[in-house]
Amino acid sequence: MPELPEVETLRLDLGKEVTGRKIKVVAVANGRSVRRHQSAKHFRALLEGRSIKGVGRLGKYLLVALDSGDTLVVHLGMSGQLLRVKSVKEQKPKHTHVVITFTQGGELRYVDPRTFGEMFVSVLQPKVDGAPAASGAGSMSDGAAIRRQIHELSHLGFDPIEDMMSWDRFAVMLHQHRAGLKSLLMDQQFVAGIGNLYSDEILFTAGLRYDRSADSLSATEVRRLYRAMVETLADAIKHRGSTLADEQYKDLFGAIGDYQGQHQVYDREGQPCRRCRNPIVRVRHGGRSTFFCEHCQI
DNA sequence: ACGCCCGCCTGTAAGC
DNA sequence: TGCTTACAGGCGGGCG
Numbered sequence: 452m453p454e455l456p457e458v459e460t461l462r463l464d465l466g467k468e469v470t471g472r473k474i475k476v477v478a479v480a481n482g483r484s485v486r487r488h489q490s491a492k493h494f495r496a497l498l499e500g501r502s503i504k505g506v507g508r509l510g511k512y513l514l515v516a517l518d519s520g521d522t523l524v525v526h527l528g529m530s531g532q533l534l535r536v537k538s539v540k541e542q543k544p545k546h547t548h549v550v551i552t553f554t555q556g557g558e559l560r561y562v563d564p565r566t567f568g569e570m571f572v573s574v575l576q577p578k579v580d581g582a583p584a585a586s587g588a589g590s591m592s593d594g595a596a597i598r599r600q601i602h603e604l605s606h607l608g609f610d611p612i613e614d615m616m617s618w619d620r621f622a623v624m625l626h627q628h629r630a631g632l633k634s635l636l637m638d639q640q641f642v643a644g645i646g647n648l649y650s651d652e653i654l655f656t657a658g659l660r661y662d663r664s665a666d667s668l669s670a671t672e673v674r675r676l677y678r679a680m681v682e683t684l685a686d687a688i689k690h691r692g693s694t695l696a697d698e699q700y701k702d703l704f705g706a707i708g709d710y711q712g713q714h715q716v717y718d719r720e721g722q723p724c725r726r727c728r729n730p731i732v733r734v735r736h737g738g739r740s741t742f743f744c745e746h747c748q749i
Numbered sequence: 750a751c752g753c754c755c756g757c758c759t760g761t762a763a764g765c
Numbered sequence: 766t767g768c769t770t771a772c773a774g775g776c777g778g779g780c781g
Contacts, residue, residue, distance in 0.1 A: 452774035483758090511775080529775050530759075546759080565758045567775055630751060639776080648774050697761075697773070717774090737753065740772085 452699050453527045455612065455644030456687035457708065458511050461533055464703040465513070466506040468535050473502045473554045481548035484563060487571040487603075497521055497572040498551065507591030509598070510607050510643025516591055520575035522601055528567030534560045535703045573601045594643075607643040611680050612688070622673040625665045632676070633661035634737060644684070648693060648717045651742045653683045655715045660748045661741050686713065693717075716742040 453461075477498045479491035488494040498517070507514040513533075515523035525533065534544075537557045543550075549561035549570055561570060591597070594614040598605045609616060628635050635641050636650040645653065654661055657679035659672060668676065687693065692708035694700045695718060700708055711718075715725055720733035724744040734741050 454774055457774075526775085528758095529773070563758095564760065565773090565775095567758070628750085634752075637775095646774050693774075695774075699760095700774070738755090 452529045453531070453692070454511060454646040454649050455508075455610075455684055456649070456690075456710065457692035457700050457702075458508055458513055458527070458644070459612065459688050460691045460708070461703055462506050462508045462513055465515075465533065465535070468703065469503050469515070469553070469559065470505050471503065474498050474500065474551055475554040476552045478550045478552070479548065480550075481546075481566065483566045484548040484561065484568065485570055487569065494570075494572060497574070498523065505591055507597065508613070509594055509601075509604055509610055510639055511646070512604060512607075512643075514591060514597065514601070517572075522573045522575075523570065524573050524601065524603065525561070525570050526568050528563060528565065528569070530565040530699055531561065531563040531568035532699075532701055533703060534562060534701070534705060536560060571603070573603050576600070576602065606640050608639060608641045610643050611645070612684055616677070618670075618674050618677055621677050622668075622670065625668055625673060625676075628665040630665055631662040631736075632659055632665055633741065635665050636680070642680075645680070647739050647741075649683060649687065651717045652687075652715055653679045655744060655748060656683050658748055661736055661743055663749075686710070716744060718742065 477495040479485055479494065482491050485491055485494040501517040501519050504516040504518055507516065511526060513525040515525065517523060535557070539552070539558055543560065544562050546564040547560050547562050551559040592613055594610045598607060632654060633650050636645045636653060637647065657676040659676060687710045690708060690710035690713060691702060692700055693710040693714070694707035695711060698707060702708065716731050719731045719742060721730050723729065724731055724747055727744065727746045729744060729746045731742055732745055
């Protein structure tokens with residue numbers, strides 16, 4: 452469910468809420484959520500007693516930096532939520548798989564009905580000869596440094612909000628692929644953080660069809676696509692992400708997002724295009740719903 | 750290289 | 766009032 456804007460909203464709040472806190476106890480109710488570890492016990496041991504130095508993000512992954520140099524990585528999959536609760540007595544929602552309790556009170560809950568998401572602790576690798584020391588808060592906003600330090604995320608592409616990219620460089624990258632634009636935007640190895648919803652919104656704003664091949668774009672179209680990508684995601688972050696009718700996405704405090712009202716195409720089948728008034732079309736593409744305007748996108 | 754399947758899961762809504 | 770089917774913001778693997 453959550454894409455870059457929702458995860459970034461979570462990151463901003465989580466940074467304020469948990470930085471400097473110390474983890475007292477970790478409870479794992481469903482081992483599937485920590486399946487990368489041999490056991491829940493192993494996962495807990497890497498967290499208990501550790502303090503939180505800061506919270507970063509790469510694509511759709513949240514990165515909680517620990518004072519051990521290790522990093523707690525959280526991915527929400529389709530249905531995951533992270534909830535900050537001050538009073539431990541508050542009733543736990545169904546599918547609360549992991550609970551992190553802090554020494555100063557309160558807890559962080561990981562809820563995920565479909566269990567597509569996961570949490571794991573990435574252990575700080577021993578320093579390689581000649582390479583600069585990898586840990587520290589500075590590396591939390593440098594995509595390249597994060598990919599080097601957290602080997603589990605080394606396959607991810609650049610982060611469109613955190614990582615600088617020139618139009619020329621973006622053009623070269625696009626022209627190396629013959630894939631359709633939507634598939635490429637959703638390819639986490641190409642660019643990290645864009646999913647089904649925001650790819651449709653970005654392509655509408657860029658005026659480009661989902662099935663245009665990436666290597667066919669003119670210089671002007673490359674610039675339009677880059678601008679649309681950065682601006683759409685930044686705008687969605689300002690609006691604290693999208694919460695659709697099923698209300699699956701909730702922020703750290705359980706509140707819904709605000710960007711769904713700004714959607715140009717996603718979930719707007721049959722409704723008039725905000726630009727040309729023709730009805731928004733829905734097609735199936737790669738097994739996913741795809742929304743676009745046949746008139747405004749070429 | 751790329752598009753199109755499937756499975757992994759639970760919940761909800763629509764259709765009969 | 767069922768029961769069945771389709772679909773849901775993700776990801777990884779396999780197959781043609």
